Structure formats: structure tokens, C-alpha cells
Amino acid sequence: MIIKHDEPLKNYTTFRMGGFAKTIFFPENIEDIELLYDKNGDAFSYILGGGSNLLINDSHYFGEVICLKMLNVKIIREGDGVYQIGGGMRLQKIINEINGDGYGGIEYLYSVPGLLGGAIYMNAGRGPTHHQCISDYLESVTVFINGQVRTLKKEECAFSHRYSAFQDMVNPIILDAHFRFHNEEKDKLREARESRMKLVKEKQDNTKPNFGSVFCKSNTKIMKILCSISNKKGVHYSKKTPNWLLNDNGTYEQAIHEIKKAERLHKIMRQSCKREIIIWD
Ligand SMILES: Cc1cc2nc3c(=O)[nH]c(=O)nc-3n(C[C@H](O)[C@H](O)[C@H](O)COP(=O)(O)OP(=O)(O)OC[C@H]3O[C@@H](n4cnc5c(N)ncnc54)[C@H](O)[C@@H]3O)c2cc1C
Structure with missing residues (x-):
């Protein structure tokens, strides 16, 4: 099993954001998983797949992380x-x-x-x-x-x-x-x-790193308003694809700010929204 140390997690997410992992394990089969479970149980709290639905805190130093991109690739x-x-x-x-x-x-x-x-x-x-x-x-x-x-x-x-x-x-x-x-x-x-x-x-704005839709349930009109008023710097909503955040060398703090802004606006306008992306804080 490949094991890496002090790895930047931004290299494992499509949003290109994240702090460092002290150790990252790449299990290839059930034997590797069992070994990890016996010796490094903490690693199971942070499971990475393709990293395409993940927002990871860029100022957090994560302990042990498991990346599954080599698991049972058959x-x-x-x-x-x-x-x-x-x-x-x-x-x-x-x-x-x-x-x-x-x-x-x-x-x-x-x-x-x-x-x-x-x-x-x-x-x-x-x-x-x-x-x-x-x-x-x-x-x-x-x-x-x-x-x-x-x-x-x-x-x-x-x-x-x-x-x-x-x-x-x-x-x-x-x-x-x-x-x-x-x-x-x-x-x-x-x-x-x-x-x-x-x-x-x-339809999709792939000009900058993103994680697809931020919310799996949201109000299209509200999301379009947010897109139209969104800053173009750092982390911002795409003007082309409502409900997509783009990362233009932004920070985790900016991403959370944009997500909370959308959630607040939905609440004020009495509309429901549900976050799709998974956050590692
Ligand atoms: C350009 C783009 C387009 C997208 N289009 C779509 C779309 O059309 N439809 C859609 O639904 N989504 C879409 N997404 C979002 C994302 O790709 C999906 O949610 C995808 O299924 C996430 O898979 P992943 O392997 O990248 O998971 P990750 O982002 O790595 O992880 C997501 C969650 O799954 C958990 N996880 C990952 N692998 C395992 C495992 N083997 N066992 C247990 N838990 C696991 C992680 O711990 C995490 O909680 C898009 C994203 C991007 C960047």
C-alpha cells in the first residue's frame, strides 16, 4: 500500500483547495483496509474518493486520511x-x-x-x-x-x-x-x-476549479441573483452555471462565506435549500 506524508489535500480535490494531511494511505484491497482498521483507525474519519464533491479547510492540518483511488480498481x-x-x-x-x-x-x-x-x-x-x-x-x-x-x-x-x-x-x-x-x-x-x-x-462552467453543484436543493431565482452579484475574485458563484462555485485562487473562508450567504438568502425568502457538497472543516 502506498503511504505519503505531509501531502497537500488540494491536489486531491477538483476544487483545488485543502490543508495538509499528516499521512495519506492508498489501500488497494480489503487486506489493506483491514490492516488500516487495526493500526490506523483514526484515518477512517477522512475518506477521499475522486475529491469532486469536497470542500476542505485550507488552514487545517489533517491527521490521517484514506484515499480510495486505488481500491479494487477492477x-x-x-x-x-x-x-x-x-x-x-x-x-x-x-x-x-x-x-x-x-x-x-x-x-x-x-x-x-x-x-x-x-x-x-x-x-x-x-x-x-x-x-x-x-x-x-x-x-x-x-x-x-x-x-x-x-x-x-x-x-x-x-x-x-x-x-x-x-x-x-x-x-x-x-x-x-x-x-x-x-x-x-x-x-x-x-x-x-x-x-x-x-x-x-x-451549460457547465469549467473555466476554474469547482465541485459541481453546491446545493442539491435550491431556488433557481435566488441562485441566479447570487450569481449576478457575485464578486469575480477568489471563490465566487459562476455567472454561467448557477449553483456552481468557482475557485479563482480563493480561500476556504470565502467559500464558506458564499455558501452561508446563499443559505441565509433562502431562509429570508422562506425557500428551502440543502447543501450537496461535503465539508471537511
Ligand atoms: C465538473 C463536475 C461535475 C459534476 N457533475 C455531477 C453530476 O452531474 N451529478 C452528480 O450527482 N454530481 C456531480 N458532481 C459532483 C461529484 O462529482 C459527485 O458527487 C461524485 O459522485 C463524487 O464522487 P467522488 O469519488 O469524487 O467523491 P468525493 O468527493 O471524494 O467524496 C464525496 C463523499 O463520499 C465519501 N466517499 C467517497 N468514496 C467513498 C467510498 N468508497 N466509501 C465510502 N465513502 C466514500 C467521501 O468521504 C465524501 O464524504 C460533479 C462534480 C464536478 C467537479
């Missing part, structure tokens, strides 16, 4: 669209692999820079009106929790919009998952991937 074909996929696999890679076999269903996630474990934890998907998320094709998830490996059926994971039961568990590690994807013509799957990337180019 895909096992069980036939008829059934796959066992490792938690450390990139979503784009998974889609390329299953589409290559003539199976699909999650091409709208082609633009999401996360790993499978993070996507299951967040129940990543499209906006709330589309009712499409990674759990649609999921059958079961294998998770390391309280020192034990457990396999949970989809029904036990309580998936809903950007929610999974893993968010309420104490330091779970998603090891792998079983999926059953649907059969589709390869040309159609390629078109679906291409149309996703075209849409993303048109």
Missing part, C-alpha cells in the same frame, strides 16, 4: 449485463467498459469526475426532475463497516435524491458493487456519451 463481468465493479474505479472508465460490451444506462454520468464509491455514497445522478441516478441499475453494495465486510441489498441502502444510507453510517468504506445494466446498441451508447459531453460544454 471490473468483473458476470454475463447478461451483470458486473461487479470496484469502489475505486472512475465513472468514465466504467462507462467506457460497459458500453464497449453493449450495455449501458448511466451515460449521463460520463462528465462526472468521481469514483464509483463516491458516486454511490452521494447517489450521483441528474437533476431532481430527471429521476436518474447511479442506484437505478444497482443490485447490491459491499461495504466495510465497524471492522466487518457486509453486503447490502439496494433496498437496504435507502437511496433518494443525492442521499444514501452510507451518509448516516459511521465511517463506511464502499468496497465494490453489483450492477445489472441494460442492453443497448453501441452506436446509441456512443451518441448518449457524446450528447452528454456537448451539453456539459454548453
